[in-house]
Amino acid sequence: MAVEAGTQQDRVAGRVWTVRLDPYGSPSAGTVRLSCSRPACPDQRFPGGAAAGRKAAVEHVNLHLAHIRAGGGPRGEAWCACRTADCAWHTPDPAVGPRGGTRQTAGSARCGGPVVLTVYADRARRLWRIAEMCTRCAAANDCRVLDTAVPPARTTSAGADQPVETPAATAGDGVAEVFSDHSPSPATGASSAPATAPALFPPARPAAAGGRSRRAKRWGKIAQRIIPHDLEPDVLRLELIDLGDAFRAYQQRTEPDLVLLAELHERKARAFRLWADVSGDGSLRHEAHRAEKAAQTTREMHANRGGQPVGDTAGDDGPVVERLLTRQQAVHARAVLDSVQAHTPRPEAEVRLAVLMLTLRAARAGTGNVTGQDLTGWLQGDAERVLQQLVDANWLHLPGTAAEVMASRPEDPVAVTVPTLLPDQPRPFTFGKTTRARISGWAQKVVGDRKIRKKKATAAARLLALYTAAHTRTDGRLGRAEDGGLHLDQAAAFCALPSGQVTEHVQLLVAADWLAEADTAADRLRGQLTERVLPLGGLL
Known part of the structure; x- marks a missing residue:
C-alpha cells in the first residue's frame, strides 16, 4: 500500500x-x-x-x-x-x-x-x-x-x-x-x-x-496465532495455513469425526514442532505437546465409543457399541469397587451395596444427595435397617433420623455425609466431577436394571452384576484373555458370598438376560454379557 x-x-x-x-x-x-x-x-x-x-x-x-x-x-x-x-x-x-x-x-x-x-x-x-x-x-x-x-x-x-x-x-x-x-x-x-x-x-x-x-496465500491463522507472511520454509507456512482452514472447517461439521480430528491434531503437532525449531519460540513447542496429547485422547475417545482398543485391529468383526464409560473411567470404577470392598464397615451384601452407591454420591466432596426412593430401589425393604447400621458404625452421618431420610422425596433430597471422604481427609479417589457422575450413573443403571429387578435379585446378585460389568473385555467376555475368566473366589469376596453360592447367582443373571452364557468350572467364572448390556461393559 x-x-x-x-x-x-x-x-x-x-x-x-x-x-x-x-x-x-x-x-x-x-x-x-x-x-x-x-x-x-x-x-x-x-x-x-x-x-x-x-x-x-x-x-x-x-x-x-x-x-x-x-x-x-x-x-x-x-x-x-x-x-x-x-x-x-x-x-x-x-x-x-x-x-x-x-x-x-x-x-x-x-x-x-x-x-x-x-x-x-x-x-x-x-x-x-x-x-x-x-x-x-x-x-x-x-x-x-x-x-x-x-x-x-x-x-x-x-x-x-x-x-x-x-x-x-x-x-x-x-x-x-x-x-x-x-x-x-x-x-x-x-x-x-x-x-x-x-x-x-x-x-x-x-x-x-x-x-x-x-x-x-501468504496469510493465515491457527490456534489464535497469526502465521507470519515471511515464515520459512515455505512448505511449513502453507501447511499451517491449510491446518488453520481445516480446523475451522471441522468446527462447522454437524457430526463429529474423531478419526479426522486426531489426524488434524497430529499434523498440528508436527507443524508446530518444526515452527518452534525455526523460530526458537518455546510456547510453540508446548503447543505441539498439547496437540500430541489431544490426538491421543481423541483416538482413545474413538476407541471407547466403538468398543475397540487403541491400536487393535483384530476385533473388526466384534460388536460396535456406544460405551457408557470410557476406558479410563472404567479404571476408576474398578478402583471404587476395590475401595468399597476394603472399607465396608459390615460384611453383609446389603451393607456393601449401600456403601458403594453412597460412596459414588459423595466421592468428590464427602457429601451427596439421596432420597428414600433411591434407597428403596437399591435395597427394597432392607433400606432403613441398613442405613441405620451405617450410622451406628459411624460410617455415615445424617442430618436427621433414618426414617426421615426414607421419607424424603426427589424434589427435596437429603444431604448425607461420609466422613472418610471429606476434603480434609486423604483422598482415596483422583477422578473429577464429570467422571464421578458418569460412574455413579453407570452403577445406577446396573443396580436398577429392569430385568434384574423383575427377577427380584438380592443385593449379592446386584453386586455380582456390577462386578461382571466392570471386568469385561471389548467383546463382552468376562476377565482378561490371559486369565481365562474371573477368579471365582475374588468375585465371591466382592459379593460377600461363599464361593459355593456364586453359581446360583450367576444362573439368576443368565435368566435375567444379563449374561449370555456362564460357567464356574475350575475356580473361574467364565461368560459373556448379553448384547443388550454391552454398553455397560467396563473395557478391561
Whole structure:
C-alpha cells in the first residue's frame, strides 16, 4: 500500500458498520436488543430470544450491504478500517501480543493489497461487522470478502518493491452477494443454501492469476496465532495455513469425526514442532505437546465409543457399541469397587451395596444427595435397617433420623455425609466431577436394571452384576484373555458370598438376560454379557 505522499492525504477512513445482539431486561424474559453503530439505525428489541434476534440481525446486515452496493461498493481510496483501529480486531491486547510479544502499532501495521468489503461474524453469533479493509487484515481477521474495490489512479513511490496490483473483476456492479447467518466456514467451500434462505454469504473470491494469488496465500491463522507472511520454509507456512482452514472447517461439521480430528491434531503437532525449531519460540513447542496429547485422547475417545482398543485391529468383526464409560473411567470404577470392598464397615451384601452407591454420591466432596426412593430401589425393604447400621458404625452421618431420610422425596433430597471422604481427609479417589457422575450413573443403571429387578435379585446378585460389568473385555467376555475368566473366589469376596453360592447367582443373571452364557468350572467364572448390556461393559 505504498503510495505518494500527495495521494495519501486524499484518502479517507474505511467505513465500519457494527451490528450486535445483547440481553435486555430480565434474563427470564428472553428479550434481546439489536443495536447498530450507525446513528440513523435505532435500537430494536425482540422478545423471541436469540433466534429471532439473529434473524433480524442478518436482515439488517443485508440491508446495509444493499445500500453499499447502490452507493458503488467499497471505495478504493479508503484506508484499511482495521489499521485505523490499530489492527485491534486481530491483536487482542493493546500493549502485548497474544503470545507475549509487543503488538504492532499503527505505523508498523503490515497492511497490504487492495481495499475489499468484508463481513465478520463472531462464533457466538452476537456481533456482525461490515468493514472496508485491506486484504491482509481481512485474512488475519477470518473475514469473508464480498467485493474488491477498484483502486484509485496512483503511482508507486520511488523504489517500491511491489507494483500496484489490479484487482480481480467483480461479479456485477458493486456488492452482488448477501449474508446468511447459516453460512459455512470459508474453509469448507460450500455454496449451497436452504431454499427458504437468501443467497449464501459467499466463500472467499478466487484470486487472480500471478502475484496476487501468491500474495493471498501468504496469510493465515491457527490456534489464535497469526502465521507470519515471511515464515520459512515455505512448505511449513502453507501447511499451517491449510491446518488453520481445516480446523475451522471441522468446527462447522454437524457430526463429529474423531478419526479426522486426531489426524488434524497430529499434523498440528508436527507443524508446530518444526515452527518452534525455526523460530526458537518455546510456547510453540508446548503447543505441539498439547496437540500430541489431544490426538491421543481423541483416538482413545474413538476407541471407547466403538468398543475397540487403541491400536487393535483384530476385533473388526466384534460388536460396535456406544460405551457408557470410557476406558479410563472404567479404571476408576474398578478402583471404587476395590475401595468399597476394603472399607465396608459390615460384611453383609446389603451393607456393601449401600456403601458403594453412597460412596459414588459423595466421592468428590464427602457429601451427596439421596432420597428414600433411591434407597428403596437399591435395597427394597432392607433400606432403613441398613442405613441405620451405617450410622451406628459411624460410617455415615445424617442430618436427621433414618426414617426421615426414607421419607424424603426427589424434589427435596437429603444431604448425607461420609466422613472418610471429606476434603480434609486423604483422598482415596483422583477422578473429577464429570467422571464421578458418569460412574455413579453407570452403577445406577446396573443396580436398577429392569430385568434384574423383575427377577427380584438380592443385593449379592446386584453386586455380582456390577462386578461382571466392570471386568469385561471389548467383546463382552468376562476377565482378561490371559486369565481365562474371573477368579471365582475374588468375585465371591466382592459379593460377600461363599464361593459355593456364586453359581446360583450367576444362573439368576443368565435368566435375567444379563449374561449370555456362564460357567464356574475350575475356580473361574467364565461368560459373556448379553448384547443388550454391552454398553455397560467396563473395557478391561
